[in-house]
């Protein structure tokens with residue numbers, strides 16, 4: 001079930017940063033997706049060296065898409081993060097989408113470089129992860145997350161989401177009742193058990209629409225909030241997690 005995780009992640013990148021990079025292990029991101037998210041064009045790279053050049057020649061409106069060969073994802077990701085964080089300040093105000101992030105973590109283990117970028121990125125930077133198997137979300141990712149966006153979920157992914165949110169049956173039902181492409185945003189900065197949640201309707205962001213006020217308040221309000229145009233504020237660490245379960249797609253890492 002394709003709901004819009006990657007598209008929505010790109011949308012956040014386009015609105016939130018002065019420079020955007022997408023890690024695209026499945027080679028899913030094409031020009032149409034990039035343009036729909038608000039980018040003018042897309043550049044693809046497959047090595048750290050090419051990424052280095054792309055960063056040096058970066059133009060506003062550009063989306064740099066990293067398409068690893070997939071032969072050794074961890075090593076390839078290591079090369080990319082090495083370039084992004086050398087030195088860490090160069091990543092100031094930039095954003096990274098880690099698409100299909102379950103290929104770099106499980107509940108019990110996380111690729112050291114994903115751990116590193118989640119922990120060491122400049123506070124003004126935005127990191128967005130997507131997955132269809134939320135149960136593979138590692139604790140170190142979770143602990144530093146500001147907001148979580150769930151499309152329709154089922155099975156273990158839904159259990160993981162409800163458990164993380166507030167454990168309530170209301171939350172479970174709210175997710176089960178989501179229509180296609182609709183999502184629920186949780187502000188992870190709230191007190192445990194008191195998570196605020198906000199509905200995100202597809203037309204609010206699809207086709208490069210500017211998000212409505214209540215939605216941007218969900219991001220910008222509260223002590224952990226910041227983003228959208230948060231690049232300027234630099235007052236909090238940002239993580240996003242866009243999860244969705246698929247009844248037909250088994251978790252990748254199992």
Ligand SMILES: Nc1ncnc2c1ncn2[C@@H]1O[C@H](COP(=O)(O)OP(=O)(O)O)[C@@H](O)[C@H]1O
Pocket residue numbers: 001002003004005006007008028181201202203205206244
């Ligand atoms: N907000 C939306 N409104 C309408 N269609 C959408 C929306 N988001 C995604 N889609 C459709 O769903 C497809 C899958 O989007 P994608 O971002 O690849 O999803 P995922 O990453 O969850 O698999 C897109 O090609 C598009 O046709």
Ligand SMILES: [Mg+2]
Pocket residue numbers: 005006007028099130
């Ligand atoms: Mg996707």
